[in-house]
Amino acid sequence: MFTINHFYGLYKLIPVVIFLTINAISVNFSSTSYSASVHELVNDTRIQKLGSLSLAATSLSSILSPAIGATLYSVVGFDSFIYIEIIATISALLILKSMHFHYDKSKV
Numbered sequence: 031m032f033t034i035n036h037f038y039g040l041y042k043l044i045p046v047v048i049f050l051t052i053n054a055i056s057v058n059f060s061s062t063s064y065s066a067s068v069h070e071l072v073n074d075t076r077i078q079k080l081g082s083l084s085l086a087a088t089s090l091s092s093i094l095s096p097a098i099g100a101t102l103y104s105v106v107g108f109d110s111f112i113y114i115e116i117i118a119t120i121s122a123l124l125i126l127k128s129m130h131f132h133y134d135k136s137k138v
Contacts, residue, residue: 034045072080103111 034042037044068077068080102114
């Protein structure tokens with residue numbers, strides 16, 4: 031963000047590519063850590079239900095997100111759209127931080 035104005039023309043793609051690479055790494059890390067933590071944090075009898083709920087949420091978001099994204103983008107513009115994404119990411123982080131996990135002490 032701070033360096034993009036130092037590049038001109040086609041070279042503006044350099045910080046964009048760097049950002050996309052870092053973003054892809056963080057998404058892959060998040061997905062891998064989620065998959066690994068499911069077996070540790072979710073009761074074995076409820077993993078199938080979690081998988082079903084996750085699949086339903088993924089399907090719903092892939093149906094609705096393009097329409098909602100296009101609508102928001104056309105209404106608020108690009109700069110505000112970035113702020114909305116930042117607020118959504120911070121909200122997700124706060125929700126994750128507020129979760130309380132209860133460990134089975136007999137397995138620890």
